[in-house]
Amino acid sequence: MKKYIIPAEYYFRLHHVRPRFKSDIENVLLFMATEISSLPNLQRTEFNDRLNTAIKSYPGNAIRTVKTINNWRTEISSLFAFFIEYNDKTTAAGRRAKELAEKQDLVEMFKKFLFSFQYPGAHVKAYEALKMIEKGIHFKPAQYILKVLQAGEESNGLRASLTKEELCHCILNDLRCTRDNESPVSAWNRVVANRATKVIYDGKGDVVRYAGDILDYMEIANLLLTHDGKHFFINTLENETVLRFINSSQWFSGYDDMIAKRNGNVKEVGALKEDWFKYANSELSETDFETDLLAFVAETSEEYAEMKAESLRVFEQKLADDDVTIVTKDIGDMGESIVHSHECQRVKIGGRADLIHLIKRIPTQFAVGYDIQSVEIDEQKRYIEVKTTISSKPLMFNKVHLTTNEWNTASTIKDRYFVYRLLLSKHSKKLFIIQDPVGLYKKDTGVIEMIPRNGVEISFKDAAGHYEELLTWIN
Numbered sequence: 001m002k003k004y005i006i007p008a009e010y011y012f013r014l015h016h017v018r019p020r021f022k023s024d025i026e027n028v029l030l031f032m033a034t035e036i037s038s039l040p041n042l043q044r045t046e047f048n049d050r051l052n053t054a055i056k057s058y059p060g061n062a063i064r065t066v067k068t069i070n071n072w073r074t075e076i077s078s079l080f081a082f083f084i085e086y087n088d089k090t091t092a093a094g095r096r097a098k099e100l101a102e103k104q105d106l107v108e109m110f111k112k113f114l115f116s117f118q119y120p121g122a123h124v125k126a127y128e129a130l131k132m133i134e135k136g137i138h139f140k141p142a143q144y145i146l147k148v149l150q151a152g153e154e155s156n157g158l159r160a161s162l163t164k165e166e167l168c169h170c171i172l173n174d175l176r177c178t179r180d181n182e183s184p185v186s187a188w189n190r191v192v193a194n195r196a197t198k199v200i201y202d203g204k205g206d207v208v209r210y211a212g213d214i215l216d217y218m219e220i221a222n223l224l225l226t227h228d229g230k231h232f233f234i235n236t237l238e239n240e241t242v243l244r245f246i247n248s249s250q251w252f253s254g255y256d257d258m259i260a261k262r263n264g265n266v267k268e269v270g271a272l273k274e275d276w277f278k279y280a281n282s283e284l285s286e287t288d289f290e291t292d293l294l295a296f297v298a299e300t301s302e303e304y305a306e307m308k309a310e311s312l313r314v315f316e317q318k319l320a321d322d323d324v325t326i327v328t329k330d331i332g333d334m335g336e337s338i339v340h341s342h343e344c345q346r347v348k349i350g351g352r353a354d355l356i357h358l359i360k361r362i363p364t365q366f367a368v369g370y371d372i373q374s375v376e377i378d379e380q381k382r383y384i385e386v387k388t389t390i391s392s393k394p395l396m397f398n399k400v401h402l403t404t405n406e407w408n409t410a411s412t413i414k415d416r417y418f419v420y421r422l423l424l425s426k427h428s429k430k431l432f433i434i435q436d437p438v439g440l441y442k443k444d445t446g447v448i449e450m451i452p453r454n455g456v457e458i459s460f461k462d463a464a465g466h467y468e469e470l471l472t473w474i475n
Helices: 022-037 044-056 066-080 095-103 106-116 126-135 141-156 164-172 184-196 205-220 236-247 256-261 266-270 273-280 293-297 301-318 331-349 353-358 404-416 437-442
Strands: 083-085 090-093 224-226 232-234 372-375 381-391 399-402 417-425 428-435 448-452 456-460 465-467
Touching: 022 044, 022 066, 022 095, 022 106, 022 205, 022 381, 022 399, 044 066, 044 083, 044 090, 066 083, 083 273, 095 106, 106 141, 106 205, 106 236, 106 273, 106 381, 126 266, 141 164, 141 184, 141 205, 141 232, 141 236, 164 184, 164 205, 205 224, 205 232, 232 236, 331 353, 331 372, 331 381, 331 417, 353 372, 381 399, 381 404, 399 404, 399 417, 404 417, 404 437, 417 437, 428 437, 437 448, 437 456
Parallel strands: 381 417
Antiparallel strands: 083 090, 224 232, 372 381, 399 456, 417 428, 428 465, 448 456
16 A cells, blocks of 8 residues: 655645643643633733642642643643733733633633634744744634535535544645645545545654644534544534634734745744734634534434423423523523423422422522522422533533622521532533532531632532432423
């Protein structure tokens, strides 16, 4: 079999910062978004020192060297733009970090990251970006990948896939795609031709790692699916979002004059760093990337349709008294709906279906400090604050944020106050229940730790509560 070689005149290897925490990337980004978003605008040295302290507190980092901690900080900033270093030597948390800390939506965060991610960009050092500029590179990988897969599906009427080897050698490192904006149909035809002749690719890890990263990030964003970890397909349940990517004209234009001239210098490129990070943190209000939770959990379009119909039917019936509209794209709202269904089924199984009408979601504007008013089998009240996170993979989820109002309410209600920590990943659902978090903290047994921060950040051990099977309402 023949080994595939990119023609020399078209070869240029694209690359980006590779986080050394990539194997644990979702846990790390959730943790760091929370820590970074809590920091005020500070002089750069103080910001770095405080962020280094936070990074060192991440599990497993206590014994790491200063150099490694500094590298973590640089990688979080460079690739994901979680903070912005301003030209006046101050640093501040970026929009992407604040959004992730607030919404706990990793899928949305990766969509926004990929929507803006391009080559060249300040995610690499200025001299590396200059090399791309001198080659005339003007490339948005996620957008182009989706266009190629779309072209493949249109050409053969079947699902089209790419491997990381194909992406690396036929697209990412080929100037026909990254510089010349080759038609996605032509790029797809090159992949098909190579398959037909059974060419082999250099698949060594250090060769295909950057292509693998991008495919992995697109999977986390729910734009692509893989069933074998090798072939990546468009997720048809995200067609609306896929089309937003394909049709987008968003682009950081700061380098364009230099790209057109195929010329620049490191100083000019470096001067655009602040502008790049502002762009990477720009508001995307016109582009709704909030996660459709049902599309995220469903495996097929048929399952999605069934889940959506059942979800709407059940929740509209159960929440009719509160006149609450089900918004499947809102994680917090959907998490509350799932917990509401769980509570209804819990009391039904307990033989008290007559109490179901007492289980109510509380509209946010009432600001009572909890999301759901529920009931015990013995008719005592149960007040529930729901904290939901979604990700492509199961996470460590032993941290939650409570507002000042929620903490004060928990302090007042005591053992009638419950925190339901709900984690929804692609293939698993976990529910952990903590009763009387303030009381547990005051007992000082170490099962709950609290840090005041725009309310409180609480971290907990398994001994603070219990896991419970997530129940689904059944008529």
